[in-house]
Amino acid sequence: MKYKWHTGSIAWIIHRVSGILLLLYIFLHLYVLSNLKDPQKFESIMKAMDNPFVKIGEAGLLFLVIAHSLNGIRLTLLDIGTPTKYQKLLFRAAAIIGGIIFLIGAWPIMGGGY
Amino acid sequence: MKTCTFNIKRFDPEKASTPRWAKFSVEMEQTERLLDGLIKIKDNMDGTLTFRRSCAHGICGSCAVKINGKNGLACQTLIKDMPDTITLEPLEAYPVIKDLVVDMSPFFEKNDKVMPYLVNDETPPDRERLQSPEDQHKILQSITCIMCGSCTSSCPGYWANKDYLGPSALLKAYRFIFDTRDNASGERLEKIIHNNGLWRCRSIYNCVEVCPKEIDITGHLSKLKRLAVKKKLLERK
Amino acid sequence: MKHHYDTVIIGSGLAGLRAAAEASEHGSVAVLTKLYPTRSHSTAAQGGIGAALGNEEPDSPEWHFYDTAKGSDFLGDQDAIEVMCEDAIRTIVELEHLGVPFSRTSEGKIAQRRFGGHTRDFGKAAVRRACYSADRTGHAILFALFEQSELQGVNFFPEFHVLDIVIENERCLGVIALEISSGEIHTFSAKATLIASGGYGKVFRTTSNAYASTGDCLSILFNAGIPLEDMEFFQFHPTGLYGPGILITEGARGEGGILINAKGERFMERYAPAIKDLAPRDMVSRAVMTEVREGRGINGRDYVYLDLRQVPEEVIKERLPEISTFCKIYLGIDPSGKPIPVLPTAHYAMGGIPTDVDGRVLKDERGSVIHGLYAAGEAACVSVHGANRLGCNSLLDTVVFGRRAGMAINSDLRNTEKGSIPQSMIDKAGDEIDSLKNRTGDEQAGTVRNELQSAMTDKCSVFRTEQDLSDLAGKINELKEKSKKIELKDKGKIFNTELLEAIELDHLINLAGAITHSALQRRESRGAHFREDFSERDDRKWLKHTFVFKTDDRLEFKYKPVTITQFQPEERKY
Ligand SMILES: Cc1cc2nc3c(=O)[nH]c(=O)nc-3n(C[C@H](O)[C@H](O)[C@H](O)COP(=O)(O)OP(=O)(O)OC[C@H]3O[C@@H](n4cnc5c(N)ncnc54)[C@H](O)[C@@H]3O)c2cc1C
Numbered sequence A: 001m002k003y004k005w006h007t008g009s010i011a012w013i014i015h016r017v018s019g020i021l022l023l024l025y026i027f028l029h030l031y032v033l034s035n036l037k038d039p040q041k042f043e044s045i046m047k048a049m050d051n052p053f054v055k056i057g058e059a060g061l062l063f064l065v066i067a068h069s070l071n072g073i074r075l076t077l078l079d080i081g082t083p084t085k086y087q088k089l090l091f092r093a094a095a096i097i098g099g100i101i102f103l104i105g106a107w108p109i110m111g112g113g114y
Numbered sequence B: 001m002k003t004c005t006f007n008i009k010r011f012d013p014e015k016a017s018t019p020r021w022a023k024f025s026v027e028m029e030q031t032e033r034l035l036d037g038l039i040k041i042k043d044n045m046d047g048t049l050t051f052r053r054s055c056a057h058g059i060c061g062s063c064a065v066k067i068n069g070k071n072g073l074a075c076q077t078l079i080k081d082m083p084d085t086i087t088l089e090p091l092e093a094y095p096v097i098k099d100l101v102v103d104m105s106p107f108f109e110k111n112d113k114v115m116p117y118l119v120n121d122e123t124p125p126d127r128e129r130l131q132s133p134e135d136q137h138k139i140l141q142s143i144t145c146i147m148c149g150s151c152t153s154s155c156p157g158y159w160a161n162k163d164y165l166g167p168s169a170l171l172k173a174y175r176f177i178f179d180t181r182d183n184a185s186g187e188r189l190e191k192i193i194h195n196n197g198l199w200r201c202r203s204i205y206n207c208v209e210v211c212p213k214e215i216d217i218t219g220h221l222s223k224l225k226r227l228a229v230k231k232k233l234l235e236r237k
Numbered sequence C: 001m002k003h004h005y006d007t008v009i010i011g012s013g014l015a016g017l018r019a020a021a022e023a024s025e026h027g028s029v030a031v032l033t034k035l036y037p038t039r040s041h042s043t044a045a046q047g048g049i050g051a052a053l054g055n056e057e058p059d060s061p062e063w064h065f066y067d068t069a070k071g072s073d074f075l076g077d078q079d080a081i082e083v084m085c086e087d088a089i090r091t092i093v094e095l096e097h098l099g100v101p102f103s104r105t106s107e108g109k110i111a112q113r114r115f116g117g118h119t120r121d122f123g124k125a126a127v128r129r130a131c132y133s134a135d136r137t138g139h140a141i142l143f144a145l146f147e148q149s150e151l152q153g154v155n156f157f158p159e160f161h162v163l164d165i166v167i168e169n170e171r172c173l174g175v176i177a178l179e180i181s182s183g184e185i186h187t188f189s190a191k192a193t194l195i196a197s198g199g200y201g202k203v204f205r206t207t208s209n210a211y212a213s214t215g216d217c218l219s220i221l222f223n224a225g226i227p228l229e230d231m232e233f234f235q236f237h238p239t240g241l242y243g244p245g246i247l248i249t250e251g252a253r254g255e256g257g258i259l260i261n262a263k264g265e266r267f268m269e270r271y272a273p274a275i276k277d278l279a280p281r282d283m284v285s286r287a288v289m290t291e292v293r294e295g296r297g298i299n300g301r302d303y304v305y306l307d308l309r310q311v312p313e314e315v316i317k318e319r320l321p322e323i324s325t326f327c328k329i330y331l332g333i334d335p336s337g338k339p340i341p342v343l344p345t346a347h348y349a350m351g352g353i354p355t356d357v358d359g360r361v362l363k364d365e366r367g368s369v370i371h372g373l374y375a376a377g378e379a380a381c382v383s384v385h386g387a388n389r390l391g392c393n394s395l396l397d398t399v400v401f402g403r404r405a406g407m408a409i410n411s412d413l414r415n416t417e418k419g420s421i422p423q424s425m426i427d428k429a430g431d432e433i434d435s436l437k438n439r440t441g442d443e444q445a446g447t448v449r450n451e452l453q454s455a456m457t458d459k460c461s462v463f464r465t466e467q468d469l470s471d472l473a474g475k476i477n478e479l480k481e482k483s484k485k486i487e488l489k490d491k492g493k494i495f496n497t498e499l500l501e502a503i504e505l506d507h508l509i510n511l512a513g514a515i516t517h518s519a520l521q522r523r524e525s526r527g528a529h530f531r532e533d534f535s536e537r538d539d540r541k542w543l544k545h546t547f548v549f550k551t552d553d554r555l556e557f558k559y560k561p562v563t564i565t566q567f568q569p570e571e572r573k574y
């Protein structure tokens, strides 16, 4: 039987996975920027950005950033002395706040306007 | 009375090289302990079932096992809080000796690495050393540890790296570092500030979830982390 | 495998560890224990360890001495009691220096609380004498002693089950033990062997004792012709949780808890007007059982209430956290809001291996010793507890006499030659294991054990009669026969706990016989031994210790006078 998942371990897995994916993204990002010297190529890359899959990818990126940073804040708070009994509450709060920020941010990415 | 199915992961090194699962149907009272069920099985159904136990009320630390995917004490878990089917496995991450019995020596060895004893070389006074109730409270939770091994065996950090000291040993270090009567705290701290020590704790809280004594282990470790950071910063200066 | 040490200690409870620390200063020490050291049952001790520190109110070792002698119903040997009480303060201070995390008073001294039978001014009122670490005192002391003895280089052999103690020509040569994890037999030759193997509460059904408390070593010595002393005296603690029998410390009453019956009446006022609920355990247990028998048990059932509702919640949280957790886990009760159902539970063996005040084992009632053999702790009978032990005196006993045994070993070692264990004894131990594994029949160990424990609890507990005891003696013989027909399913070597349980069961049956027959002999009531057919204490005939010997399956009784120095026997009123 698999070891039971608790809030803390879920948060930890999310943190780990988002961390690794963000690292990969940084390489991707550097690659894109390295094309700045060649206006044409850059133009075509920017075009590709309109592709709906890329948009979903960008929303995903937003999700990773939010998840990693909010959990990072949660861990920092716990490390500087927030009592353990709040660790689950902090996770839930992070999830809710993160969810809202995500919706607000993903809407324009996906082409919606305010 | 209710009929419970005990689904137990078994291993007999003298008979097979891999574990197997065995099911037992046992009549249990709601107020009985899981341990009572194991004893009924051993007494009346299969004498070969092997597990550790002694005190039967959660104070000696013998009977920790994985219960439905979560570590806990068999003598402190009541039938009324369990589903009809109860899955029991030996503690994760320690070598299995037989059935639910694991080799705890890796666990105890970690403990020995943190100077787990009070050090005070000053000539003792004629009477007790004084300690205020507030100071005693600093170590109050940490002294209740029964060394059952549930915490370290639930820690993903330990699963990944068996050289990690693990929550229990670090808690033991805390118990002495924060004891006002001890004067080897600095030395002890050095023994745990390294990559396989304090810094491998990733605040996953699995240990807190399982501790049968409800010790806030991670909270204690983050206190140690703050102390370690402070010490290192001061040393820089 | 063969090992050689100067000293071999069986048991890693407080007695064994304290002795180990002492003996390791002068020679090599091995500690054998069938559990991991910190799992020893000393860890379960809750309430406190007694010493007249006087930290909370005036107290004196002499009052402690008097209380212990009176508590023992004057069967305790007063020379030994004096030694213990005089050494108590030094002992506690030493434990504190070793790191025991005692609870503290606001001035930072060791906190103390009231305990049963401990009084000021020779019985005037209850006194605060029990030093505690919340209600985890045994745990706190056990860990400190274990940590320090590891530091001192004591060699531990955890999960080694002692099978035999080798005695030849009145000299102990060492120990034969089974390494549980491998099933291999190991021998430990030694100049000195100390038995600190704890109690044997598992002869009873309802008990506060651990599964490991089976008295193996007492039974081994008994079979080897060494007498057991005062076996009829077994303490029943009045407040075991109704059902599992888990202990609720006397400290709960020390902090203000009271016992009430079905009518809500504080019945101890009638039995012990001066110190009421803090009377000694034998009296309180009898009072509880009397209430139950006379129909004043709660709902007409066989229990009473321990009421902690008037104890401030902070006090429970600070000083009784563990027992309050037990109530919550096992009964679903919060003791601040609801009274706790309790009944007497088999708790402590006053009787055991006879020793002198330095832990040397006596081979007869005249005081001759077996060379190289020592005992301390609950396994031993010094006797400081006589017919009834006072609360918080046992932990003190283990540490004081554990240390003394260690010192005696150190001084005896100088003129002792190393012996070695004859091969024939090793073969015998191996053969016995094989014969147990090959035994055939249709009996089950669990059934026989349950029958034994039920019979003992029903017929040999708080109240005893000739009829019950002789029925019980018959039953024990019957069970002895049955046990020969137990067939083991587990024939393996590795971690064969079925085998160990079978061995332990034989020991339990053996000790049950010693208890029952000693109780049959003693036709009086004293301390924990209450005979309904002889309900008075009879100092003229019975102010003496029972020594029971086993010779060719027959039991023989001899008696040893009690040492009385300072306090003449008087009527025991509280
Ligand atoms: C629930 C409870 C609460 C108590 N509270 C108090 C209290 O508040 N104050 C007080 O003064 N007293 C108290 N007592 C009594 C006291 O705790 C015990 O009498 C004392 O701890 C016994 O210590 P010990 O060292 O003699 O033996 P134990 O601590 O019982 O140790 C026995 C040792 O012997 C070993 N052993 C036994 N048989 C074998 C074998 N065959 N082979 C190898 N090893 C073996 C065991 O592994 C163990 O290490 C309490 C007792 C109980 C049960």
Ligand code: FES
Residues within 6 Å of the ligand: B052, B053, B054, B055, B056, B057, B058, B059, B060, B061, B062, B063, B064, B073, B074, B075, B076
């Ligand atoms: S048997 Fe002691 S903790 Fe479970």
